[in-house]
Each structure stands twice: as structure tokens, then as C-alpha cells.
Amino acid sequence: MEKDASRVRYEEGQRIRAHDLTAEQEYLIALEERHNLAQHGPGIVIGLDSLIRAGIAVDDGGRVLTLEHDARVKQGKQFDVWLIRCDAPLHPCGHQFDRVQEHIRTITVTASDDPLPPAAGAIYLGRAGAKAGRTYASLRASEVRDPAARAVMQVGPATGRDRNGFVISTIDAASTLAPRIAVDRLGTNRFDGTVVVSGFRAWTALVLSDTETLYVFAQRPGETGEEIVMRAHPEEQPARLRFEFYDGPRKSDAELVLPKKGEHGDVVRNFKSDLVRLVLKTNPIRRPQILGVLFKKIGLQNDDDDTDQQQRPDPFKTEVTRTLSTRGGSLELDDWELPKSAGGKKERMRGCPADSVTEDETARPQLVNVSFVTLKEAPKAPPLPGMWSVRTGTVAAPGEELRLDLGAKDDNDGSVRLFVGRVRTFATEQKLAQELTIRGNSFVTSSELVVHGDVRVAPIKADYTDPNFTNLLVRAYMDGLEAAIDESSEIKVELTDLPTIIRTDEAWSFNLKITNGALSTVTAGRALETLLVTGTPAPFTHTITLQEPILHNHSLVELVQHNAGELPAGMLRIQIRVSGKKGSSPWRAKGKTEQPIEIVAPPEIDVNGIPASVPSGELFDIAFAVKNNAAREIRLERVTIAESAGPAQEVPNSSALLGPGESKPFVLADHPGITSQLDIALHADFTWQANAPTTVDQAAVIQVGDDLAFTFKLHYQDGSDWSYDVVVRNESDQRVTLTSMDHRIVDADNNAMLQSGPVTLPPNATIDAGLKRTINVPANMVGDDTDTIDIKITVAYQREDSQTFEVEDTEEGIDVT
Known part of the structure; x- marks a missing residue:
């Protein structure tokens, strides 16, 4: 950038000549050009559009080109338009000119694939009649700030160690600048905070067969699409499925009819509607069979998962109603696009994946979505700080499936760095069950470990912030002391207040007591604790x-504390080696446990047998079990139960001696029933063989809710026998089986019994959750003296949780005149 110019330095009485004024102009012109070249790139600043309106541009020399009036150019894609500057001399004076007129002009040249400037500093305005290909002036800056300092845009790394290439930050609730968008030099793009996806489409899906699934997408985006309802009515003669679509209460004119047998593709493709768009997928992608077999082996998939496909109702036999749902929007991930050579396709990730279809998408959506944990600050340099996790569930009941915590620094502490688990449903809540846990100190915990190949321990890096490395240094120092000097006879090391038994789920501690029997003061430096548990390949050091x-003649007492879950079950031996100085001479001493301490898994109260809900006022059973998870006997002293903050009552015959892995079941039968939520608190007292007491508490909640709803449909014929339908809808979250049904038809005017007796049920009277079933009941002819009748039914049923109930319903005031 050669824009150097001399600046005139004026003095009193100086004779000003022409070259002085020329130098003054050259300096000011160069100053403007330096600014334009340093902070801007050449191109259009404003205006100069396809009609060549007046505007401003900057050329590659930093000069400002101003077109003051609109210009007319030749139209047609065969012409390229350029903006050029011409300097015309004015006011001849002898052989020279004392003025220069700057002319800004547009010229057209024959179009070419690679437009070349017709003159130095020409600005390309594009092809005549087109908008593409124009060059605009750029801005060069490393940081752009809002005048009130509420937002900052960083372009390029701030320092040599900054990995970010682009960052946008705004102030948070604490008026502190926090990054919202960060693009680093390694290709990672981060959005910190809530990301709102607009323009998403509501949808639902219906499985037609094992090989076909019909997807219904709203034509209008956002929440307005959630007002659309799809209804599928099965028809018998001929066997086909009729689809109706509703915009709120208004029925759409567009209908779809699919025959049970035959080709569906053309029918769906020819369907036209302004309300919904239909897509028929054949052979939908299911869970990979190879992964399914692997998940079964390691316990991540139940055998019941495969039977869910077989239990899905046939839409050609059962009416289906679905409300379209947005499922939290969608994200198109371009980074997941396959190369064209591999048949590239773009993956779509939604709140619920499109291939994850349940029997009722709106009533019971699967707990599948993806959320990202916010970073406190944009990472500046490796190692990448922060925590990333993939979560499932709803806002009200979230669940965490995968957590990967890389840590703010490479300190290898005992915090969890990688956690893999699965959500399991218990009686009152969903809990995340551990499958694999990796801590920063290299402790790996797995519920079941299958290894094909070698398991090797990697060498420890020389890192003074790594406790494993510092433990090795202290251990080497202690070994060196043992080889160099004898153990001190004047200093005594003791382990006091040791626990008699340790539960894996509880923190524990003991006291390290160092007594100085020497004639002078000594200094205790460091102690190395070694924990050896039977069955573990290496000791744990601290x-x-x-x-x-x-x-x-004084003692130093140091409390040694341990967190829950640090050690596995087994027999524990503890040794502590202590070193220090007596004057300038080193000393060493050690202490250890005389007898091993047993580490046991805690007992538990299994409340899976307690129902999550019961009908109002109906008798029910409270079933639970107390289990000994330890590898030794434990005595169950007593079990108490308290209901809704009431007094605790002891469960009869609750004491028992439980062997390793043994359970004792309890059934509190015929609870009188509830009319509001019931909170249950269970408490169990135990005693280990060493007379060490321990306790377990477990809570459960039982809600009030009707399992069945009834609707009556009459097929009355005057003067002859007739019948009526009882439509039974299962509104619970589990399958029910009807065991008996009785009905009574009463003359409402005379309160006289017209007909009563049991109703014949179908051979397999089961109703899946959220579905309904129709029972036809025959009835005798009603006499002419009866005008109004009442129908009363009593239904007994059993749920999947083995709870049995009996409910009644009445249809009154039926006109039979």
C-alpha cells in the first residue's frame, strides 16, 4: 500500500507556491485512500444496482467513486457493466492546466466468463439486467461493538492461542458479555443458550403394515399446524381405510381412501390438499438388527421391545385419531451429508425421530429428544472445556442418557467424565440406570463387562496436577525411605474410629492418629493411604x-474422608505410610488395619409392585419387596409404612434373615381405597452380622384416576328384541383384561327390573392402553307400558400390574316410546 505523501509544514511569512498546495492535496487524498484501503475492500458501497442508480464505490486504490445521477446502459446478458473514473484537465494556462475534473462513468463491454477490468481501478457492477456477480466493499476489523457495549462481534482469533475464528457475544442477565455463537478454526460451530428453530412442521405417522408407514405433515409451519387432526376410519365392505382431516372443528374436503390390499403409492402421490402433505414410506428404517442383538447382550434392550411391533393394532380394524405435533422442531445437519459417491442424503434430526413410531403419537410420545448443555464461556484453547450431554424426556421430567465431561483442566480428579446409562421406569419415577461410568482418575465402573481382546493400563503422563502421578511420586519417595532408613520407634501411627462395615452408597471416614514419642518436636509431611480391596487388580492410593x-508427647489427628461409590464391594485393608522431618533428618512410620473391613452393596426396597394409579374409592393391594444386595447375610428387623404424612405403622411379620441376594415380598391387601393422591413412605431397619445397624427409605406415590370410560350406543327396535353397544375405552397406561360384565335394564318410570344377568365377553377381552373395544349386549323386547329405561353395567377387570377392580356405569333416561 504505497500511499505515502508529504505533509506541508507552514510557517509565518512563508511564500506558498503551487507545489505546496499540490502537496497539501496529495496528503489529504492519500490520507483518505489509506483509510479506505486499510478498513475496507474495493467494491460497491451503496446504490449502483442493476438499473445503475446513483451510488458510491471504492476502487482498489482506495479512491471514492461517486455516481451522482442514474445511468442508462445497454440491457442484455451479453454485456458486463463497469464503473470507471476519468480525470479531465480544465482551465488551460500556458502549457498546463490548473484544474482536474473527476468524471465517474459507466461503460459496457462484451460479457465474458471471467470479466476483466477495462481500466485500472474499475469496479464491476455485474451483468446487465442481473443481480448476481456484483462486488461490494468489505469491512476489515477484528471487533465490532455495539455503542452501549451490549453486543460484540469478534472476527478472527483474539490471541495466538484463541481457537475461535468468529464469535458473537451479548450481555446476559448479570450484564456480563457471554458468547452466543462461536465458530472455531477446527470446524466446530457452537450455539450457547436456547436455540429456537422456526418454520418447523407438525406431523404424525401411522403404521399401515410391517412394510408401510404413512407420514402426515402440516402444510403450514409452526404451532398453527398443531390444530390439524387426522382420523382413519376402517370400512369392511370393501376392506379399506378412509382418512379425514380436520382444521380444528372444520372438516377438510380432501379425503384419502386406501384399500387394504393393493398399491398405495400412487393413491398417496395423487392426494392434493392445502392442509396436509402425505408421504408413504416403504420398509421404514427400524433399529439395526445387529445393534439390537448387541444391546440385548449388554442389557440395553429388553426382549419386550420386539413384541411391541407385534402388539401394534391394525388400523384397518381399529379407528385411529391423531393430532399433529411439532415434536420440538427440526434441525437439518449438513455436516452429516454423505458424499455423492455414497448416494449422499441429508439426515434430519427431530425431537422425535420420524422412524420412531408408537401406537399413539400424541397421547404417549416416546421420550426422545436432543438438547445441548450451555457453555459458560467460549473455549479459547485445547483441552476443550465444558460438558456435553444428550438428554431425553420432557421439560417436566427430563432424563439424561449420555454425559461426556472433559473437565475445565486436565486434573484427572474423581469426577465423572463419561457416563452411559438408560432410563428405567419405576413405580413413581424414571431413573437413569448406570451402564458405564468413567472417572477422571481412570476408575471404570460397569454393570456388566464383556471384553474381546486385551485390557491394558496406559502409562501415566508426568503431570503434577494428576493425582495418580503425584501418588506415584509419593509412593516412590516412601519406597526410597524404606530402603534407606529404619522405621521410627518413637513415632506411632494408628487408624482409629474405623467403621465396622461400609456401604458402597454411603460416605465413610476414620481418623489418622500420629503420636510423637520423641524428646523433640517433629514435623509430619505427607501420608500415603493404600486401600486394597479383594478382587481388584491394583490398590487404590491417596x-x-x-x-x-x-x-x-502430643498427637496429630487427621480426619480421612471418602466419598460414596469410590470402592467396590469386597474386603478392605488399609495401610498408611507417613513421612516427615525431625530437625533436618527424615523419619518414616506406618499403620494399618488389624482386621479387614467389609464393603457391601446396600439393601433396597423394590416398589415396582405399588400401582401408579387406582380408581377412586376402589380396593387395591400395596405390594413391595425388601432385597439384600450384599454378599453376606443381613437381618431385617422391621418395616414401617406411613401414608400421606400420617404416623408410621409397622408391617406385620416383617422381620426376617435375608441371605445374599434374597428378597422378602410383602403384600398389604385390600386397601380401603383413596379419593386423592396417596404418598407412601417405606422404612426398613437392618442389622449386619457385626451388629452394625443400617436403614433404607423408599417413597412411592399413587394417583387417583379411572382406568376405563364407557359409552353406550343403542340399536333399539320397537316391538322386537334389540341390542346396545358398550364402547369401553382404556384410559390407563397399561393393558387391561375384562373378566366379567353384568347388566341391568330398569323401567325408569316404575322402578321395575326388566332384564338382568351376565354379558358374554369375547374370548380375549384385552384392551391396550389408549385403545377402545366395543361389546354388543342383546336385550329383550320392551313392553308398550314402558316409556323410559335405565341401563346399568358392572365391569370387573385386571390390569397388567395384577391389580383387579370392579366399576359401575349407568346410562339414564333412555326414551323407548
């Missing part, structure tokens, strides 16, 4: 920093 003086 460094304790003391750096405390101990006077003659």
Missing part, C-alpha cells in the same frame, strides 16, 4: 498432605 508440627 496422598494426604499434613505439614504439621507435633510436640513431644
